[in-house]
Amino acid sequence: MNSKSWLTALSEHGYRLTEARRAVVAIIHSSQRALTPLEVYDSARLAYPELGLVSVYRTLEKLEELNLIQRVHQPAGCQAFISSAEGHKHLLLCKRCGQVTFFEGDDLEPLIKSISRRTNYAISEHWLQLFGLCENCQKSGS
Amino acid sequence: MNSKSWLTALSEHGYRLTEARRAVVAIIHSSQRALTPLEVYDSARLAYPELGLVSVYRTLEKLEELNLIQRVHQPAGCQAFISSAEGHKHLLLCKRCGQVTFFEGDDLEPLIKSISRRTNYAISEHWLQLFGLCENCQKSGS
DNA sequence: TTCCTATTGAAAATCTTTTTCAATTATAAA
DNA sequence: TTTATAATTGAAAAAGATTTTCAATAGGAA
Numbered sequence: 001m002n003s004k005s006w007l008t009a010l011s012e013h014g015y016r017l018t019e020a021r022r023a024v025v026a027i028i029h030s031s032q033r034a035l036t037p038l039e040v041y042d043s044a045r046l047a048y049p050e051l052g053l054v055s056v057y058r059t060l061e062k063l064e065e066l067n068l069i070q071r072v073h074q075p076a077g078c079q080a081f082i083s084s085a086e087g088h089k090h091l092l093l094c095k096r097c098g099q100v101t102f103f104e105g106d107d108l109e110p111l112i113k114s115i116s117r118r119t120n121y122a123i124s125e126h127w128l129q130l131f132g133l134c135e136n137c138q139k140s141g142s
Numbered sequence: 143m144n145s146k147s148w149l150t151a152l153s154e155h156g157y158r159l160t161e162a163r164r165a166v167v168a169i170i171h172s173s174q175r176a177l178t179p180l181e182v183y184d185s186a187r188l189a190y191p192e193l194g195l196v197s198v199y200r201t202l203e204k205l206e207e208l209n210l211i212q213r214v215h216q217p218a219g220c221q222a223f224i225s226s227a228e229g230h231k232h233l234l235l236c237k238r239c240g241q242v243t244f245f246e247g248d249d250l251e252p253l254i255k256s257i258s259r260r261t262n263y264a265i266s267e268h269w270l271q272l273f274g275l276c277e278n279c280q281k282s283g284s
Numbered sequence: 285t286t287c288c289t290a291t292t293g294a295a296a297a298t299c300t301t302t303t304t305c306a307a308t309t310a311t312a313a314a
Numbered sequence: 315t316t317t318a319t320a321a322t323t324g325a326a327a328a329a330g331a332t333t334t335t336c337a338a339t340a341g342g343a344a
Binding site: 095101103116122127133134 | 249
Binding site for chain 2: 289290291292293294
């Protein structure tokens with residue numbers, strides 16, 4: 001999924017393709033780690049200085065609505081966004097550099113069924129997130 | 143773990159036992175669902191009207207520091223707190239009434255080891271949270 | 285009971301996010 | 315192309331949430 005297809009998706013949902021949106025899409029689409037609205041704003045303004053922070057919020061809102069990005073929850077805060085993976089994937093976050101890696105977690109079904117039986121809950125969603133150090137950060141010491 | 147032991151814990155860590163703290167502890171300790179600072183404030187003021195919102199924030203901060211409460215992350219927001227379970231437990235949340243149930247998730251180890259092998263991450267923490275409908279809310283229709 | 289200092293609540297400050305609004309601009313239609 | 319129009323913009327204001335400041339108060343050790 002390249003950055004152009006995000007623009008196409010926006011367009012197909014009746015949203016106009018503006019400079020502000022292109023700038024925001026370019027930044028968040030190419031990031032390997034989750035970015036806050038302010039970080040997107042600061043990075044995107046390097047290429048498009050007229051950009052307003054409000055447009056960043058509004059564009060992130062639309063990208064999230066189209067499932068192109070998703071919010072990342074971390075101990076330090078829950079305002080950051082990253083490109084969504086296709087299909088149902090879970091997140092693995094590097095505690096040092098913030099890099100986000102997706103992984104499949106299908107093996108969860110038996111656990112969920114067992115919890116469901118034990119608690120009598122009808123379970124419809126799950127969040128699984130792992131934290132650790134990526135290969136690079138392990139190498140480069142603490 | 144009763145509410146008195148939270149007060150003891152606060153006291154043992156050098157914090158004074160004040161009316162404001164007692165009021166906050168009483169409310170959050172007895173809640174079955176996660177409460178935001180504002181919800182704690184509103185509930186606690188019924189018993190102790192002089193309470194200030196600032197003291198709610200400050201008390202929640204200390205309770206979290208002592209691991210007596212923990213922040214609950216939800217699609218709707220991440221500002222709410224619930225009593226912590228003892229030992230390593232995961233959360234199961236009712237999407238309708240908000241009730242929080244803890245469960246053990248030890249069966250996760252094999253999955254985590256496999257992801258670790260596949261991604262070369264050194265995984266040190268995990269978050270697992272399930273969402274669904276509790277028994278009561280299933281009964282009482284949508 | 286006294287004294288010291290942690291704690292308090294009110295107000296102000298700070299941050300983040302949302303709303304308002306007049307000007308601009310993307311896009312469909314002519 | 316040009317035109318018309320409605321979506322979008324950025325700035326400013328508003329709204330919310332959280333933190334800081336500060337003088338007054340009250341917990342608890344002596």
